[in-house]
Amino acid sequence: MSASSQDFAAVERGRYLANAADCGSCHTIPGGRPLAGGRPIETPFGVLVSPNITPDRETGIGAWSDQEFDVALREGIRRDGKHLYPAMPYPYFARMSRQDVKDIRAYLSTVAPVHNAVVSDRLPFPLNIRAAMIAWNRLYFTPGEFHAQPSKSEEWNRGAYLVQGPGHCGACHTPKTILGGDKTSASLQGYTLQGWVAPDITSGDGPLAPWSVDDLAQYLKTGHNRFAAAAGLMGEVVDLSTSKLSDPDIKAMATYLKDINGPKPSAESSADQKVLAAGAAVYQDLCSACHKSDGKGVPNLIPDLSQAATVNTGDPTTVLRVILQGAQTVATDREPTGPAMPAFGWQLNDAQVAAVATYIRNHWGKAPPVSEDQAKKEREALQARTN
Structure with missing residues (x-):
């Protein structure tokens, strides 16, 4: 293989891994220049702003060496030696190999x-003191590449690598401690962030x-399935x-996730019958016309409320947000129709919103x-975000 062919193959592998790592979501302002940074990211401790990761030598990473880039992604240390915050999910990216990076x-x-x-x-004092991350890392960061489990299938291990590594699914779906570290005993059991x-x-x-x-797999690939x-x-x-991502990789992620058992659901809650009746009327x-x-x-179009994960979860934030603000579902190549739900916050008062959510x-x-x-x-909270 020629040097140019090797370079092209590396770029294509890197493009694929960058997509798997969802770099564009954090490092691109919607409608802005790709990967130029500047997107505000809400955290429980304040707002961070994503950096420019284009190859501009002055404001991006063009002057960084491969080693400096590797240390940033897999160890959480910037080129200037300061520690990154885990909003850049280096605890997960550490699972990638040096060649991946x-x-x-x-x-x-x-x-x-x-x-x-x-x-x-942009974090307030004393959270803006990055040296505090040294102690945080001792508590919550375990460096080291992903290692396959010999007792599991090749497909399962590929899914585990994607979920635990570049996909960093736990960064959103794993509950956090008061210091913002993963509660590893409850891995992937749900968390609320950015509303x-x-x-x-x-x-x-x-x-x-x-x-x-x-x-x-269908949900991850197309954004829609028979339930959500x-x-x-x-x-x-x-x-x-x-x-x-490729169909085999998506299937691998689904295979891995379906093999992880979580907690049993809590007993059915008792809601006030008058509230339920009011919610049923709303x-x-x-x-009912859509759902x-x-x-x-x-x-594949309108979510099945009896099987939607966000309906049957302890935190009602998503249900309330969608009722109040509406929601635009994603459109993808395989599911080009992304239906939207209208907002009802203008039409319903707080008691009515609570009633229909409870119902x-x-x-x-x-x-x-x-x-x-x-x-x-x-x-x-929605009004504050809008303002």
């Missing part, structure tokens, strides 16, 4: 350089229990990452009832 760098070197100086440090619920994606008796491997449609942050993941008036009276929706979550699930105060707080 070198290939990503080869690809990034081919994108159009953009001169865009970004100030990432969306990343649900429990383990199998067993969790909210994805009815989903087959093929259901999960991806919107919000997960819509971006599908659009910019998983839809661009549902019949505003929701049907039985909540089944339309396969949906209790009639088709076993989730806790939603209070009027929760609906009010979510409305205020």
Whole structure:
């Protein structure tokens, strides 16, 4: 193989891995120049801003060596020696090999350089003291590449590598401690961030229990399946990452995830019957035309509320957000129609929003009832984000 052929192969591998790692979601402002940074990223501790990772030598990473890039991705240390925050998911990228990272760098070197100086440090004192990450890393960061489990199939191990490594699924779907580290004992069992619920994606008796491997693979590849449609942050993941992966890799991820057992669901909650009746009336008036009276929706278009993971989860944030603000589902090459749900926040007061959310979550699930105060707080949070 010629040197040029080797270079091209490395770039293509790097392009694929960059898609698997969903670099575009964080490092590109929607509608902006690819990978030029500047996108605000909400964290429980404040807002960070993604850096420019184009090959511009002054404001991007064009002057970085391959070694400096590797240390940043797999060890969380910047070129200037300062520590990165785990919003850049180096605890997961550490599972990639040095060659993986070198290939990503080869690809990034081919994108159009953009001169865009970004100030990432926007956390308040004392959180802006990056040296504190030394202690955080001792608590929550385990370096080391991914190692296959000999007792598992090649497909399972490929899925484990993608989920645990470049895909960094746990960065969103694993609960966090008060310091923002993963609760490894509850891996992939759900977390709320940036105003969306990343649900429990383990199998067993969790909210994805009815989903087959093929259901999960279809969702990751197209953004739609017979149960659900991806919107919000997960819509971006599908659009910019998983839809661009090969069918075998998507199947491998689904195979791995369906092999992880999570906790048993809690007992059915008891909601006030008057609230349920009020919620049922709102549902019949505003929701049943699309989602049907039985909540089944339309396969591959309108979510099935009886099987949607975000309906049957403890945190009602996503349900409230979608009722109040509406949602645009993702459109992909294989599912080019991405239906949108209209906003009803202008039409419903907080008590009505809480009632219909409680009805949906209790009639088709076993989730806790939603209070009027929760609906009010979510409305205020959405207004704050808009302003």
